[in-house]
Amino acid sequence: MVLTRRHVLRSGLAIGLGGALGARLLAGAPALAQSAGSLITEYDFESGNIGSLRPSGNAPTASTEAARAGRYAMRSFIDQKNSSVPFRTEIEYFPHFRIGEEYWVGISIRVSEDWIPTKSREILLQVHDAPSDWTRPRNPMVFLETMEAARGAVWRYTNAWNSVFEGDIKTQKIGFQKELGPVIPGEWVDWVFNWRWDWRENGTGFSRIWKQGKLVADYAGPNCYNDVTGPYLKFGVYKWDWKDRNFVDTVTKRLVYHDEFRVAGADGSYALVAPRGAVAPNPPSLSVS
Numbered sequence: 001m002v003l004t005r006r007h008v009l010r011s012g013l014a015i016g017l018g019g020a021l022g023a024r025l026l027a028g029a030p031a032l033a034q035s036a037g038s039l040i041t042e043y044d045f046e047s048g049n050i051g052s053l054r055p056s057g058n059a060p061t062a063s064t065e066a067a068r069a070g071r072y073a074m075r076s077f078i079d080q081k082n083s084s085v086p087f088r089t090e091i092e093y094f095p096h097f098r099i100g101e102e103y104w105v106g107i108s109i110r111v112s113e114d115w116i117p118t119k120s121r122e123i124l125l126q127v128h129d130a131p132s133d134w135t136r137p138r139n140p141m142v143f144l145e146t147m148e149a150a151r152g153a154v155w156r157y158t159n160a161w162n163s164v165f166e167g168d169i170k171t172q173k174i175g176f177q178k179e180l181g182p183v184i185p186g187e188w189v190d191w192v193f194n195w196r197w198d199w200r201e202n203g204t205g206f207s208r209i210w211k212q213g214k215l216v217a218d219y220a221g222p223n224c225y226n227d228v229t230g231p232y233l234k235f236g237v238y239k240w241d242w243k244d245r246n247f248v249d250t251v252t253k254r255l256v257y258h259d260e261f262r263v264a265g266a267d268g269s270y271a272l273v274a275p276r277g278a279v280a281p282n283p284p285s286l287s288v289s
Contacts, residue, residue, distance in 0.1 A: 037267030041093070044260060045072040050091060057088030060236050060258075068108040068188045068259035068275055076236035080245055080252040087243045090236030093263070096130060097230040100204075102196040102266035106273030107235065111146065112255035113186035117153035120241040120249045121145050124256055125191075130229040136168040141224050141231060142207070144191070146183050153183035159207050161222035163199050176219040180211055188259075190275040192284070196266075197224040197231070210270060215285045235261075 043051060045062040053060075053074075063075035076089040083089070097103055109124055127142035141160045146153050156179050164171040190212055198205030199222050209217040224231060237256045241247045260275035270284040 037264055037269060037272055039262055039264050039268070039272065041263045042261065043074075044070055045074050046070045048072060050074055053091035053093060056090040056092050056234060056236070057085035057238075058083055060089055060091055063257070066110055066188075066257045068110070068190075068257075070259075073110070073257040073259035074236075074261075076256045076258070078237055078239060078242065078254050080239075080242045080247070080249070086245050087240055088236070088238045090234050090238055092128075093233040093235075093261075096232050097127070097195075097197055099197045099199070099224060099227075099230050102194070104262075104264040104268035104270070104273045105193045105195075105233065106191065106260065106262045106270075106275055107258060108188050108190045108260045108275040109144075109235075110188045110257040110259075111183060111185055115146075115153065115183065115185040115255075116250060117146075117148035117183075118250040119148055120239060120247065121147040122237055122239040122254060124237060124258075125235040126233075126238070127195075127224075127231045128234050129225045129227055129231050131225075132166055132228055136166075138169050138225075139172065140234075141172075142195075144180075149179070151182070155180040155183055155189075155211075157209060157217060159219065159223045160225075161199050161205075162225040163201065163222065165226050166228070167226065172225070175221050175223055176207060176217070178217055180209070180216050188275075190260075192270050192274050194270075195223065198222060199224050199226040210274075210284050213274075213284055215288050218288050233263075 048062050050060055060074050060076040062072045064071050067073045078089050080086045123143045123145045125144040126140040128140045129138055144157050147156050159176040160172050161175045162172040192210040194208040196204055196206050201222055205223040207219045207223050235258050237254050262273040264272050
């Protein structure tokens with residue numbers, strides 16, 4: 001199998017691709033500007049599959065129906081009435097983030113052209129905790145969702161935290177929550193996230209978000225859970241109300257695409273992880289718009 005600018009691993013954090021280790025440095029890869037540092041991981045789905053990304057619920061596929069760059073993107077679809085899992089088609093990305101360390105993540109997301117707002121929200125990207133006891137109820141510590149508002153569908157970002165050791169939903173708090181503009185059907189939206197994970201109120205945690213090159217959130221404060229094991233990333237589509245196949249909603253199907261997924265550590269930058277390709281990304285702004 002030929003690896004084509006898809007799966008870059010460093011620092012011993014190797015993940016298998018089809019049962020084999022796939023590692024490749026990006027010599028000659030396009031850059032937005034001078035960008036020091038190196039990528040931990042990159043997926044562009046140009047292999048025609050999702051590689052070693054682990055399905056959660058139904059398995060997403062690589063599709064040529066829409067792509068931010070190249071020919072392929074990851075396609076996530078749920079049918080409330082007919083899918084094996086009516087509420088979730090996602091992947092899980094490992095390794096775990098480490099508490100106290102900084103990371104950069106870039107990704108592009110596109111909802112289907114027939115997307116309309118519904119009374120039931122859906123998460124399209126989340127950072128999920130990894131508790132020692134999975135039987136205790138919790139919400140994801142970070143999630144990017146679409147939701148219905150008075151003016152139509154909007155993006156909303158939520159960042160929760162919990163200083164209680166291995167605490168549950170009763171002790172978690174919302175540190176930051178913000179609507180991030182309208183959801184435009186059929187539009188690729190480029191996202192860059194810069195996080196330093198810290199659950200302490202007087203710690204060094206922060207969350208910065210760029211949307212289409214504009215800094216739309218810059219939060220300093222606690223942003224994760226006080227767990228033994230750090231969190232991990234998931235993306236796709238998760239619509240929890242559809243756990244009930246008889247839940248009455250405006251639609252019964254959801255279709256989302258993800259592409260240009262990159263992760264870097266503290267030595268990363270916007271330029272290193274931002275979506276690229278045929279459509280040039282916007283240069284990053286430095287103040288919240």
